[in-house]
Amino acid sequence: MTQQQADFNQGLIDFLQASPSPAHAVNTMVRELEAAGFSELNESEAWQLQPGQGYWLVRGGRSIIAFRLGEQPVFDAGVRMIGAHTDSPCLKVKPNAELLHQGYLQLGVEVYGGVLMHPWFDRDLSLAGQIYFRNEAGKLQTALIDVKKPIAVIPSLAIHLNREANKNSEINAQLHLPPVLGLDASADTDANGKPNPSLVLREWLATWLRKAGHNVAEVIDYDLCFYDTQPPALVGLEQEFISSARLDNLLSCYTGLQALLSSKQPAATSLLVCNDHEEVGSSSATGAEGPFLESVLRRLSGDEQEYQRMMARSLLISADNAHAIHPNYADKHDENHGPKINAGPVIKVNANQRYATSSETSALFRHFCDLAKVPYQHFVVRSDMGCGSTIGPVAATKLGVRVVDVGAPQWSMHSIRETAGTKDAWYLGQALQAFFCEWDGD
Template sequence: MNAKEQVQDLLNFIDASPSPWHAVATLEQRLQQFDFVRLHEAEQWSLVPGGRYYVIRDGSSIIAFVAGSKPLSDTGFKILGAHTDSPGLRVKPNAIGLLDGVIRVGVEVYGGPILATFTDRDLSLAGRVSYKADDGAIASRLCRFDQPLLRLPNLAIHMNRNVNDEGLKLNKQLELPLLLTTFAEEQLPPAYFYQLLQQATAIDKERVLSWELQVYDTQKGVFWGPSEEFFADSQLDNLASCHAGLSALLDENSLNAEATSVCAFFDHEEIGSESHKGADGCFLPDVLERMSRAVGEDRDGYQRALARSFMISADMAHAYQPNFPNAYEPDHKVMINRGPVIKVNANQRYTSESLSEAMFMEWCRQAEVGWQQYSHRTDIACGSTIGPMLSARLGVRTVDIGNPMWAMHSARESAGVYDHIDLIKVLRCFFAG
């Protein structure tokens, strides 16, 4: 595929993945096209050199790997880590409220979204619904409303004269409920919502028990710019990194590498990763150790494999926006379409250090790709990602990197076409080298 086709594939991937559960389902479909076999944590594993496998935990975190042709204790693991979740709005358990003849959907803020960007957009719901199956067991099913279902209308400027000077400020309790419909007397609000769930999932509303639904923007991803050198979509942070990692793993050279290659994509990064399926949990250590035992390594062999391992933590980076120069460290401005970004922080908000930086630079040289280095302004609090926690848990040398983007945590984010292609090239060198 050429550059535009590869990025269109990314946009298709994101548009098919309006929630972490949908993202993992989309990843699973792509893995199965390349003959990856699903492993279940409650079952015994049997692996063969060159085998292709994946493990899913709770529907929204997934680890895919290709068993290398050489012993793990000799080569170690080559790990790419990213996350499947994005900040936004999640539906509350008692979803429906009625106020002055209008049915509203109550929502809770998930992570750190730019709330104002969710106003006046064509919003809908996606996630999963849990229900009682025919055999009496508790099951779950993906749920997605394709049509615009909800809206968060702005207040007219005649009633908020200072909005352009002071910015839009939304009270999270009172002003975030999303407008669904006007109330008809024959429709009791809770029953109406269960009826909607039944229409979206084909599950009898009497069997629906609970749900995890998030708000998503129904607008599709697009290219923009005079030469279509940029693209915009929701959830670029961090589905763009997941797509780049999977694309590199599915390259022919990666699929036939000597070392074992791993893509680990976690939910809950945006809220701290401390969960049974988050990066600060046991999911990746559990899978790596079981992989080691399944190919005949003992505990000592597993520890030797970790000592020879390397991890790339891929999460999007802050591109320089010239309208806001004071938000950036003046000597570390990273630009769109000038290559992947190595993220550095002295306080280990990012886990990069000189050796891991140098190794990533070498893979960039092999791929004939430029790179940039990012450091946050010292007087502004720095964010973090999954790199430090995974590196600490595993004892594995790690570098934090990501592609530059604008409007991180907006409902509509932007990035560069050539950066995405370049990151795939670098990750191919990482896995295959």
């Protein structure tokens, strides 16, 4: 691993650690964009854009579009786009979450996305996300919260009480996943004889916000998820692997952001979109199936004819991690399409359009890899297995734009802790930079 690769991976580790929720990921990206001189745009205001300048805008606090306007008109040069997603499968806290069972305080959770449930047991869990509160003046405000310290655990059932656990252990999300936060203190009362308010989640959150310097009268609502407090780490005898939560798909968000920041004076407009809600189908105002990206592109193009000309010259790289071949389950892959870790980004192909890659867009991405002097691989699911999907087909259908679906190979997708290669994020980043900075459009 070269020093450049080591520095890149440390940046990725810092980004993962700072981004326990989609809202935190967006906030972390905004800080980097601001430091690089990008300016904020507001969807409700008129835009006055200057070639060569970078801009960003956020929708819902959890989806972001950032772009650098090129020197050439968009209807002549098109837009070079990278798409990723900010969300990861997790356990989200329900609105009326408090549960008191057998003398323990728990919180009810809802499974978000296709969670691999077993690895969530016996982890040191914390909470992060968005909170909406009313201040003392009666104004509704929002803030991010990251508790950071371990405050909960989902204990496994001892094998003595479930002798078939290693053969067949079904998890009921309603009954078996509520994390334990502590002992039931409901017998404690305040000076007025009322139950101790520390048991009420909203009051606990309000206290946390006040300690963080916010003027909080009442917490109104929240979007909170549990996460594993174990930090990202380099793993392996030669540190060949990076192990972390949320590699799917914050790795792609980070590599796409670094590629955009590298495009200093582009001839064509370079754009990064990181949507929320990919893990649950993308059908939302902030998801890839919503109008966020299309509305920005239409504002960049002007009238309808210029928009259509722009889209015909544009390309979107949908970056979302791919399934690396597992040494213990190699039969789960097609024998000629099993991507290996640290062997380069993966071009994802599916004849039934679960991925939007075509032979044209696959050839283009190979060209970007050749320009960057990095290897590449292919993934095609076994013909007797179902195939996952990502934002690529959604964007292709909605926008009519050319799309290639790619991603860094990883193990343990949708687990609470995933593993990728220390070279692959770098390889992907180099290919994306070549797309933005070196490709002449032909």
